[in-house]
Amino acid sequence: xxxxxxxxxxxxxxxxxxxxxxxxxxxxxxxxxxxxxxxxxxxxxxxxxxxxxxxxxxxxxxxxxxxxxxxxxxxxxxxxxxxxxxxxxxxxxxxxxxxxxxxxxxxxxxxxxxxxxxxxxxxxxxxxxxxxxxxxxxxxxxxxxxxxxxxxxxxxxxxxxxxxxxxxxxxxxxx
Amino acid sequence: xxxxxxxxxxxxxxxxxxxxxxxxxxxxxxxxxxxxxxxxxxxxxxxxxxxxxxxxxxxxxxxxxxxxxxxxxxxxxxxxxxxxxxxxxxxxxxxxxxxxxxxxxxxxxxxxxxxxxxxxxxxxxxxxxxxxxxxxxxxxxxxxxxxxxxxxxxxxxxxxxxxxxxxxxxxxxxxxxxxxxxxxxxxxxxxxxxxxxxxxxxxxxxxxxxxxxxxxxxxxxxxxxxxxxxxxxxxxxxxxxxxxxxxxxxxxxxxxxxxxxxxxxxxxxxxxxxxxxxxxxxxxxxxxxxxxxxxxxxxxxxxxxxxxxxxxxxxxxxxxxxxxxxxxxxxxxxxxxxxxxxxxxxxxxxxxxxxxxxxxxxxxxxxxxxxxxxxxxxxxxxxxxxxxxxxxxxxxxxxxxxxxxxxxxxxxxxxxxxxxxxxxxxxxxxxxxxxxxxxxxxxxxxxxxxxxxxxxxxxxxxxxxxxxxxxxxxxxxxxxxxxxxxxxxxxxxxxxxxxxxxxxxxxxxxxxxxxxxxxxxxxxxxxxxxxxxxxxxxxxxxxxxxxxxxxxxxxxxxxxxxxxxxxxxxxxxxxxxxxxxxxxxxxxxxxxxxxxxxxxxxxxxxxxxxxxxxxxxxxxxxxxxxxxxxxxxxxxxxxxxxxxxxxxxxxxxxxxxxxxxxxxxxxxxxxxxxxxxxxxxxxxxxxxxxxxxxxxxxxx
Numbered sequence: 066x067x068x069x070x071x072x073x074x075x076x077x078x079x080x081x082x083x084x085x086x087x088x089x090x091x092x093x094x095x096x097x098x099x100x101x102x103x104x105x106x107x108x109x110x111x112x113x114x115x116x117x118x119x120x121x122x123x124x125x126x127x128x129x130x131x132x133x134x135x136x137x138x139x140x141x142x143x144x145x146x147x148x149x150x151x152x153x154x155x156x157x158x159x160x161x162x163x164x165x166x167x168x169x170x171x172x173x174x175x176x177x178x179x180x181x182x183x184x185x186x187x188x189x190x191x192x193x194x195x196x197x198x199x200x201x202x203x204x205x206x207x208x209x210x211x212x213x214x215x216x217x218x219x220x221x222x223x224x225x226x227x228x229x230x231x232x233x234x235x236x237x238x239x240x
Numbered sequence: 241x242x243x244x245x246x247x248x249x250x251x252x253x254x255x256x257x258x259x260x261x262x263x264x265x266x267x268x269x270x271x272x273x274x275x276x277x278x279x280x281x282x283x284x285x286x287x288x289x290x291x292x293x294x295x296x297x298x299x300x301x302x303x304x305x306x307x308x309x310x311x312x313x314x315x316x317x318x319x320x321x322x323x324x325x326x327x328x329x330x331x332x333x334x335x336x337x338x339x340x341x342x343x344x345x346x347x348x349x350x351x352x353x354x355x356x357x358x359x360x361x362x363x364x365x366x367x368x369x370x371x372x373x374x375x376x377x378x379x380x381x382x383x384x385x386x387x388x389x390x391x392x393x394x395x396x397x398x399x400x401x402x403x404x405x406x407x408x409x410x411x412x413x414x415x416x417x418x419x420x421x422x423x424x425x426x427x428x429x430x431x432x433x434x435x436x437x438x439x440x441x442x443x444x445x446x447x448x449x450x451x452x453x454x455x456x457x458x459x460x461x462x463x464x465x466x467x468x469x470x471x472x473x474x475x476x477x478x479x480x481x482x483x484x485x486x487x488x489x490x491x492x493x494x495x496x497x498x499x500x501x502x503x504x505x506x507x508x509x510x511x512x513x514x515x516x517x518x519x520x521x522x523x524x525x526x527x528x529x530x531x532x533x534x535x536x537x538x539x540x541x542x543x544x545x546x547x548x549x550x551x552x553x554x555x556x557x558x559x560x561x562x563x564x565x566x567x568x569x570x571x572x573x574x575x576x577x578x579x580x581x582x583x584x585x586x587x588x589x590x591x592x593x594x595x596x597x598x599x600x601x602x603x604x605x606x607x608x609x610x611x612x613x614x615x616x617x618x619x620x621x622x623x624x625x626x627x628x629x630x631x632x633x634x635x636x637x638x639x640x641x642x643x644x645x646x647x648x649x650x651x652x653x654x655x656x657x658x659x660x661x662x663x664x665x666x667x668x669x670x671x672x673x674x675x676x677x678x679x680x681x682x683x684x685x686x687x688x689x690x691x692x693x694x695x696x697x698x699x700x701x702x703x704x705x706x707x708x709x710x711x712x713x714x715x716x717x718x719x720x721x722x723x724x725x726x727x728x729x730x731x732x733x734x735x736x737x738x739x740x741x742x743x744x745x746x747x748x749x750x751x752x753x754x755x756x757x758x759x760x761x762x763x764x765x766x767x768x769x770x771x772x773x774x775x776x777x778x779x780x781x782x783x784x785x786x787x788x789x790x791x792x793x794x795x796x797x798x799x800x801x802x803x804x805x806x807x808x809x810x811x812x813x814x815x816x817x818x819x820x821x822x823x824x825x826x827x828x829x830x831x832x833x834x835x836x837x838x839x840x841x842x843x844x845x846x847x848x849x850x851x852x853x854x855x856x857x858x859x860x861x862x863x864x865x866x867x868x869x870x871x872x873x874x875x876x877x878x879x880x881x882x883x884x885x886x887x888x889x890x891x892x893x894x895x896x897x898x899x900x901x902x903x904x905x906x907x908x909x910x911x912x913x914x915x916x917x918x919x920x921x922x923x924x925x926x927x928x929x930x931x932x933x934x935x936x937x938x939x940x
Contacts, residue, residue: 122815124862125913140907
């Protein structure tokens with residue numbers, strides 16, 4: 066059942082319509098939804114897409130760090146992006162998706178999962194079309210946002226995976 | 241023909257460091273009065289193989305340097321030179337210098353030429369200082385020795401005459417040169433690269449066609465190289481075949497060619513097989529061949545002896561026995577698996593018994609398999625211990641103390657990871673014993689103790705743990721002094737009553753040092769708390785037993801492996817945690833009423849006249865799940881952390897099992913109160929509790 070789900074999710078992003086702008090400076094992003102907002106992560110950072118499964122809670126950590134799961138023998142932490150971005154909480158359903166991302170700091174790669182509502186698309190983005198995120202002031206944190214791009218009249222926020230999963234920041238949160 | 245030599249570099253460096261360790265321990269065991277020739281031989285072999293290897297790989301600096309050491313050692317070996325303490329010290333220095341050089345080369349850094357030159361000069365001084373004895377002893381010595389004297393002197397000459405316009409080489413390989421995998425043509429090609437090479441081949445020893453063994457080398461050569469070449473460059477080329485041939489290298493100026501007049505022929509790259517009717521006997525070659533063989537077995541011995549690798553080596557050597565056991569186990573597992581497969585193929589209920597038996601067998605085999613795999617990671621503790629004789633030797637002479645180090649149980653096996661991590665704490669503890677523990681000789685005599693102090697380093701297994709003890713017969717810890725110091729530093733309240741154990745524990749407090757005077761060896765008071773933290777991070781603990789005036793024993797208990805742990809799973813709400821079995825003293829079923837509040841905050845439990853602090857796992861880990869009424873009753877797990885007892889209040893004990901430790905930090909980060917995670921039978925993740933960390937955490 067679980068495997069089917071993951072397979073389905075993978076099919077979903079390969080079968081769907083791809084932008085055929087074959088430009089040299091095109092970058093592919095995996096887009097996913099959080100509520101009504103759409104975000105994108107560099108597709109090369111995506112290791113796999115899984116369905117949500119119960120995690121083992123870690124005591125005394127920020128609430129958006131949901132816990133850890135066993136991913137083929139390694140212990141992988143799961144972060145809830147809704148809670149990370151202070152969006153309203155959503156119930157986890159069998160359709161809730163975990164995107165497993167790789168992040169590399171100092172030649173050591175870490176794997177982490179982020180909980181999102183659903184993955185939507187693989188989009189090709191021309192680097193020149195990426196606009197920098199406007200400064201929203203102190204109210205909204207845009208520290209994780211690399212830039213904005215509009216695809217089919219929708220705005221997609223491109224996330225900086227390294228910043229998103231940076232552990233120093235997690236450690237600071239602890240203090 | 242071009243082989244990428246760099247692929248062998250790692251092996252070469254490992255062997256060099258092994259060789260250096262063997263040399264070092266050999267030098268340290270040399271007894272001045274009574275020279276054991278076997279020890280000198282070991283040291284010599286170490287130097288010799290480093291020289292050979294470094295020559296081959298083109299590390300000329302190392303080869304040149306070892307050559308001088310070798311010359312010195314050679315003389316000691318033949319008894320032509322007395323082994324003196326200064327000489328041994330210089331040799332020890334050289335070992336250090338070589339180690340530095342090799343590390344630098346390994347890390348592709350610049351070799352520190354100044355320090356090399358310094359050590360080289362020291363070596364040469366020792367070498368020249370004793371050269372008078374060289375000639376006088378020569379006639380008395382037996383044949384082999386005198387032969388080596390000749391080569392030794394020749395080599396010395398070459399060192400002086402570095403620059404010559406050309407060289408004449410008489411190269412007479414032994415019969416089995418080709419069998420050792422050496423090809424003279426390669427040597428000639430390399431020589432040709434150095435300068436203009438002319439070869440004259442002597443084939444008078446080649447037997448008749450029917451007696452000819454194509455695997456034997458019956459040819460010898462006279463070579464002439466013209467060019468501005470140093471003798472070392474030439475010798476480097478012949479390094480490979482050293483011991484497999486008779487060779488004479490002379491500068492062209494000296495016109496003493498020993499080559500016998502013979503059939504002369506320009507050489508073809510392939511060794512020519514000529515049907516010469518000249519089956520000349522070769523009586524001369526018999527004896528050197530024996531020597532060569534002897535030398536070869538020697539070098540094999542070194543390989544066997546060199547079961548000592550440096551602790552940082554990224555590869556380990558494993559006994560073939562261990563691998564064989566492993567292969568056997570895998571075979572058993574495969575058999576059981578196919579048996580189970582057979583049962584499953586046409587399964588009927590009457591096969592249940594068979595199935596159960598099969599599963600039980602599989603379980604047993606899996607456990608055995610796991611054990612034998614773990615065994616592969618096990619290394620003898622001597623990997624760590626072997627470096628301490630040197631440390632003790634150096635520091636005791638620096639402090640003018642007389643100290644012997646006794647090693648006991650060096651063959652006790654422990655996980656490789658433990659071996660790597662235990663080194664620094666042990667160095668620190670031994671330095672402490674050397675510096676603070678053992679008294680000055682005069683003080684010892686005054687106290688009625690033997691002048692020479694003893695430090696015993698002991699390792700043994702005890703119930704799934706390895707225990708390492710550092711026992712000295714020094715002055716011991718002074719309880720009153722410790723207590724006074726602690727009060728002075730404000731670490732302890734003045735009227736606090738402490739047990740003896742608690743007082744000794746004080747030295748593990750950060751910023752605590754009893755030494756009246758700081759030395760560069762120890763006494764800055766930063767060490768002991770770090771030592772304890774390191775040992776605890778390995779899942780072990782450390783304790784001190786001391787008697788004033790009699791000595792101190794420091795015992796370190798460590799788990800045998802860091803990869804597997806015996807755990808007790810406990811339930812807290814809906815969550816499962818693993819408590820390391822080693823830290824559990826006992827478990828008690830209790831009800832809420834049995835806990836007493838202290839000052840309205842902390843809770844205690846009275847266990848046999850002792851009040852123990854209670855840590856509620858539910859509140860410390862913010863567990864909200866599960867039936868809260870159940871916590872009215874619970875289980876108290878009495879654990880030991882930080883050397884003190886405390887109780888963990890959990891909902892239920894689930895079961896004991898061996899768990900494989902997985903790092904939380906690999907993808908995540910350190911979590912307070914948790915030392916790692918493991919995967920349970922159902923695939924979910926359970927956290928392993930870090931008991932000392934939990935105790936610290938609960939105090940805050």
